[in-house]
Amino acid sequence: MEHDPNLRITLVGAGTIGLSFAAFHLSHLNSPSQLTIYDTRPDLKSYVLESLPKFFNDHSNPISFADINVATSLRDAVSTAHIIQESGPENLQIKQALWKEVEKHAPRDALLWSSTSGIPASQQSQDMQDKTRLLVVHPYNPPHVMPLLELVPAPTTSQNVIERTQEFWRARGRVPIHLKKEITGFVANRLAFALLRESIHLVQAGVVSVEELDTIVESSMGPRWAVAGPFKSYHAGGGPGGLEGFFKNIGQTVQECWADAGQVNVGDGWEEEVFKQTSDAYGLVDTKERDRITKRVLNAIGEEKEKRI
Template identity: 60%
Template sequence: MSPPKPINITIIGAGTIGLSFAALHISHASRTGSTLYVTIHDTRPDIREHILKTLPTYIPCNVSKSSSDRPFGYEVKVDDSVSVQRLFINDDLESAVEDADIVQEQGPENAEFKTALWPDVEKYCPPNALLWSSTSGIPVSTQCLAMKDPSRLLVVHPYNPPHIMPLLEIVPSPATDPKVIERTLEYWKDKDRTPLVLRKETTGFVANRLAYALLREAIYLVQEGVASVKDIDDLMTSSMGPRWAVAGIFKSYHAGGGAGGLEGFFKNIGGTVQACWDDIGTVNVGQGWEEDIFRQTKEAYGVVDTKERDRKTRAVLDAVKLL
């Protein structure tokens, strides 16, 4: 039996999210012993130095020059893996996507850029390639306006950093082919991710909307002198953080209602809930709160050690899997 055909993934954009996705794809292929070709397309002048320096900070790996005939090819060996993955760096879009099974875009968060990009990707890539955007808020229905076949495109929005966090918000447009959604779900479930399909497009999708609502209230409470930046972070990590790691919002409050469930919870303290909703904090970007909030955050944390963050996050996720 011949070995399975390598999967070709082209990543457009080598920023934080792009390299995190590259690390995810490479580490999974290494664990399973499969063969993967990852091509990173980016036009920044120092792209090779940037990738070779940064990728090993995401996953423990050795990157060496490849003997492949393709230019700017590298071999990536993840620690304790017997397989070697192929990494290519290409600043030419046409050749970067011409053999792709998957094209994953992490370019600038700019609608004009994305709307202009996809017709070129569509023109040069294979007709059956999956096309994904990692945008944080620009819907597919906007990105696909100039495409000949808008049914091919959907959003695959990660929770940062995607090489660690399981969530992927799958956000189709009304034009997206259901088979594209099915193939996307199959791919990510096989990678032990948690892909969730949103039923309709909405500003910012779901995870960020929930997170930003909490961020708004946290900023308001600091601005009002109720608590400091550090106080609120300590409160989160000693209450809602661990609770929500094992049970989401609805399940948590459903449990909080005892035998009466969520209905019982609202019967007991619905008045307090409503009073908090009526008094919800209102803050707007650019209205003067930034200087104090930024100062407190910088004084409390300086430059955050993302390696420590990632190590602790992995430990939490591993512990939850054992429950």
Template identity: 75%
Template sequence: MESERELRITLIGAGTIGLAFAAFHLSHLPAPPHLTIYDTRPNAEDYIRANLPKFFPKAATPPTSAVKIATSLPEAVSNAHIIQESGPENLQIKQELWAQVEKHATKDALLWSSTSGIPASQQAANMQDKTRLLVVHPYNPPHIMPLLELVPSPATSPAVIQRTQDFWRARNRVPIHIHRETTGFVANRLAFALLREAIHLVDAGVVSVAELDGIVESSMGPRWAVAGPFKSYHAGGGPAGLEGFFGNIGETVQACWSDAGSVNVGDGWEDKVFAQAREVYGTVDVAERDRITRRLLEVLEEEKGKKLSDAPLES
């Protein structure tokens, strides 16, 4: 990887994800930041200049004026060390895009896609060198949330994966190497499994939308911020760990799995659930969400730092 002061990053796509990544990179690149954005909308520069500052805390002075707005794809990618795509979730568009990027990018530039579900193996179909492309899937909002799912195709070079991990780890992010392409990757599969059961419970009249959110926010939400499901239930089993947990309430776990809701998009639950969500929340204040999420992550980092500082020194 190039030195920090020489690092040139190009972002393709200035939607919500693209601008969030722009905010992140601007916050972590040395001055002056070498960041270029390319977007095909006719008013791209006006749109980016107006909306990018919204992704920074109100008290911050974002260096958005230093961002270069490219007017063509070759101009955008020709000198970049990292090219990160956050365009439409459309396979044909991505296949055509990467074939063009490959023609104009340097041979050792890292090529990343922020897709939510289109595998690198499909996106790279028209590329000459399929080893270069890697899915780097963020958890929204990516300028705040630490997770990046690195999802290679079977052809992706291990060196590309390693260089990508090194980049994000150096910026205190959590890049997780997903070892096999799977629909929706991992974070969304977990989240959508919970969402499916949540919809089932609301649709069945067990709880309301607001009550279910209250349950999550006052139980597993805080717990999972500290420890994931395996660590949580391993702790829940006492000295016997996860095995002890299943020994104690395995029958209840299985009963819940067997009784899990079977709902599908279009089954008819939508009117009821959507109406409750609109009534309770209206338009969600994402600025409040982001402020609280930042603070939560800061507290977690503070506590982890205390744990490390309290650890006994090795003799």
């Protein structure tokens, strides 16, 4: 499927995530004409032509963005697609209505993916005739850079859909992880939000500033976790005793930190100070610089992993 000249992909939703996925797919298709974008905005064609090129830093292989199909109706957008990937608003009613309509017009064997951040497939598919077809494919932002895709099926999603989706992304060098259960926020966001909650607690308590906390993460666990996740890291930290040895050594400190973890809630009143500090420190973040550096980090890690083979 990697460079199948007959593969047709339709993206529903042309927001930041939708365009980021468009950038990724364009890098793996023979022709931009194999990609269709559908969105309800009236200026879609001009918007795509203006906004999509901004996701490309490498101009050595120019893409003819004008050859991308821009559909004005959902029926036309999905009727011949092999893959239909939705990145629309985080609204359950909108998604339920969308998939009910997509199912009417899409080929019966087309893969149906939602890149929602938190609405499970079991809820999205409620109005579908065949609930086995829908699968959440949750990216880590920005998806044209980050390797992770969380595949989160409903209990009714077919194993065939999961396996075909895994095959698609693996063939393109991505990391599709099949989550065995639906859970709010999925896995990557739950981990990230747990760190964010403790970060807010530490700033609110006056232990560090917003900028200092970011510097701590960027100078310690950030690069470490790019190489090894929490279990592998602390397993290594335990020396010959592994993770068990780590907990025998400083398990009490770990428990004291868990017991003392911050319990901040959205709306508790911390927002004004934390938002101000963040805005003062960073202003408008240069996402192009972020993406460029992230790609270099991922490339370096990939090169090192290749040496093991």
